[in-house]
Amino acid sequence: MIPTDWIWGLVGGLMIGSAAGLYLLVNGRIMGASGILGGLVDGTGRDSMVERLAFLFGVLAVPPLLVPLYRSVDTHITSNPLVIVAAGLLVGIGTRLANGCTSGHGVCGISRLAPRGLAATAFYLLGGAVTVYLFRHILGVI
């Protein structure tokens, strides 16, 4: 809730949007994390396998290089393995069913004013908000 967090959010957001712009203008592809990974997992992206791997390698390997710039980096992920497994399965199945996640439908879809991107964003925000309300304020699990 501190304004510095908002400024870093904006800076990081501009970096995310620039990355998506680079990938679209130069490689002609929509930068969607679930699609790039999912196409490798289920084999639908076999034709562009090395390009996908190169993108994923960048996402995985570059952020750790920036960690020394911070006093601490903590994802604060829950230590409840049941919650983690359930959440991971839901994210994997949901994003592949919907053909996109926060980067593909969110960043790339909203900026194109794509009806399916806007609709997907509305529904995953709804799903997320209801889940946090239920599991945090009613059940007290997260």
Place this chain on the structure above:
Amino acid sequence: MARIPAMPEPREVVAFLAGGLFGSGLLVSGMIDTTKVQGWLDFFGDWDPTLAFVLGGAVLPMFFVWRIAERRGVSVFGDLIPARTPPRLDGPLIWGSLLFGAGWGLAGLCPGPALASFALGGWGGALFFLAMVSGMVVTPAIRAWLFRPAVTD
């Protein structure tokens, strides 16, 4: 089948750079911090608006990039710019997004940050990644079982 490259192709170098910039943006913006993501989704609690700034910052350059890309019609490397999909709402889009949102709220991770924080998230991050990939493996079967052929984006 893919070849094992001795020298990376230019488009693979660009893919690596885009991935690196994307992952760095996720780290800088705070989106790999699950408490910030859950705070954004906590509309009836201590709401954290940071994610709105992240999304706004990301959409802004992309808004102009789409106009340039659609006017050009092709990418620098000559690929066709992906066509618009018909504005059709269907079951997989709605149910998939609701399920994704539920998982996003439960753990505070979506696919991008799950990748970017893979090396930073300890065993919990690795377990989430494994579960997410498992979900992706079984999805074609679930889709075939529950839905008729859907729009592809």
